[in-house]
Amino acid sequence: MSEPASGPGELPEGIPGRLMAAEIGEQPLVWRRLLTEGAEQVRTAAAAIAAHSPRFVLLLARGTSDRAALYGKYLVEIRHQLPAGLVSPSTMTAYGARPDLRDVLMIGVSQSGGSPDLVRAMQVAREQGALTVAVTNNPGSPLAAAAELGVDVLAGPERAVAATKSYSAQLLALYLLLEQARGGSVEAAHALPTLGAAVLRGQEQVAVAAERYRFAQRLVVTARGYSYPSAQEAALKLMETSYLSAQAFSGADLMHGPLAMLDREVPVIAIRSDGVGGRALDAVLPRLAETGADLFCVGSPEAVQRWGGIALPENVPEELAPVLEILPLQQLALHLALRRGGDPDSPRGLRKVTETL
């Protein structure tokens, strides 16, 4: 199977969503680039991390990149067996905290590498003794300059305001970086471009599903484990492009309160990958069905057969599933926005680079 040769030129200018559509379609090519041309730089950064033997890992990010950072946190906690945390950047910027960060690995994740609060927090982390790594789509960015080590996710210029290819490239870059930093094999990742191209060809089915949410104002996305960041990113993409109140909950947290909010008027998308996280979600799905909520599964063919939805390739290692499972959800956000008459390339009120202090 080969990847579609889609690119920014595919649809003529002026067609809503052409940038986002093209960037969604480019993802298998982006991953291949990262796995080939990008391999050496990732290995170098991974070796430096291994030599440093960090005892604690912090991740620093905002927006879509913060979902990639959360995925990295699961990799650190489960595969490196190290404690990890997501930094609240304001503690180092607005509040001026200067924490003791010896033995800490600080990984900053950002598409543009340009948000001033992340740059400042990265500078502080380096001054305070952390080993700093910037995972960005711009190796010439201030964030990359602030960090000792850099990984370029090689997604190419991202022009749609809603990030898509940079997100999956961040996931893959974090996987390659963190797995190699612990001496693991990343062989399984080489199947992703071909698998991704196959998933993208299911677009027609996603377009049909988008019809279903044409008039939805609220929506919940749920998952557990490695797929929980996918749920968060899917919700963010739907908010950004289709303006609905989409909320993500881990399957466990959903039972601690938000379950009350669900009824026939609130559709639920469940990301049920194969593996430990997916199986942990199986206890939650019947409870959701009881509420009368409209359930739609993305992932395991077995779960999709039972609950309806979109099946994804089987036998993908659980920790790589997030790279694939976000694809139909990005397509859903695109198609829903178009059906609602919006232009997902330039959502109202947003700028591509967000400058928060």
Added chain:
Amino acid sequence: MSEPASGPGELPEGIPGRLMAAEIGEQPLVWRRLLTEGAEQVRTAAAAIAAHSPRFVLLLARGTSDRAALYGKYLVEIRHQLPAGLVSPSTMTAYGARPDLRDVLMIGVSQSGGSPDLVRAMQVAREQGALTVAVTNNPGSPLAAAAELGVDVLAGPERAVAATKSYSAQLLALYLLLEQARGGSVEAAHALPTLGAAVLRGQEQVAVAAERYRFAQRLVVTARGYSYPSAQEAALKLMETSYLSAQAFSGADLMHGPLAMLDREVPVIAIRSDGVGGRALDAVLPRLAETGADLFCVGSPEAVQRWGGIALPENVPEELAPVLEILPLQQLALHLALRRGGDPDSPRGLRKVTETL
């Protein structure tokens, strides 16, 4: 000023929301109990933490208690100047991670102390070398038994499904524990019961505000810094009791995407405390107003004068403001639920103790 002598017996049985109303009203008494009878046990735990000199802090919680844990994370990052993280419990339960937790302080926060996944994660943390502390409302609970150190938040039996008094008691307990663990003074906290009673007497104004949201289906709560957990807890309370899709965003994250979702149909509640976090939010409020969103402020009298809302007492140290600012938001959830014909004491689909694995 004295606190209202409200208790569970105040309203007759069968009146919707009587438990939640009583438990909201009890909070100043609960805090006074924790500050007097509870002081010694907190000091003992704080001394043990100080003796251990942890280098990293992890917090473990779900639901409402997870918001209190996030508040604790800000205290650790800003006041202790230590790196901190919120644990994803599934990494230690479902995924079986056995991280190296030497030099780590693990703080579990739970009302009931009964959720099996938290108990298991606490046991793992202790086996893996962490100093473990359970902050619960039940010193006889399995979570308390699993931890070396315990803090009883002394909120008394909480019978409403929607947690209120246990939440503010958790905040105060974490403040007392963490401030004393770093040798700080907790004198300022002694003003809270009187201030809280005054805030609660503003209930009439909250009831009027609740009218405004009678038919809202979506709502956003925003804040920065120490008040961000208050935004999350307010959103959760509104979801649980009034079934609307309430979402919390840090003011900075709101600019990274979700801003697009806002328009005249999505009311925004901004928690604008006095201090660094509140001032950081000031840049966000005009951007929100530009979207045409219906804005309502809770906190600084100055911000309330400009944007409308409910003013809270001035000259409260920023890190204590969360204990007070949640009160009108709890009252809002209660009054909105009642106006919508619900019973906030027993929201549909929820159980008081949530058993996730």
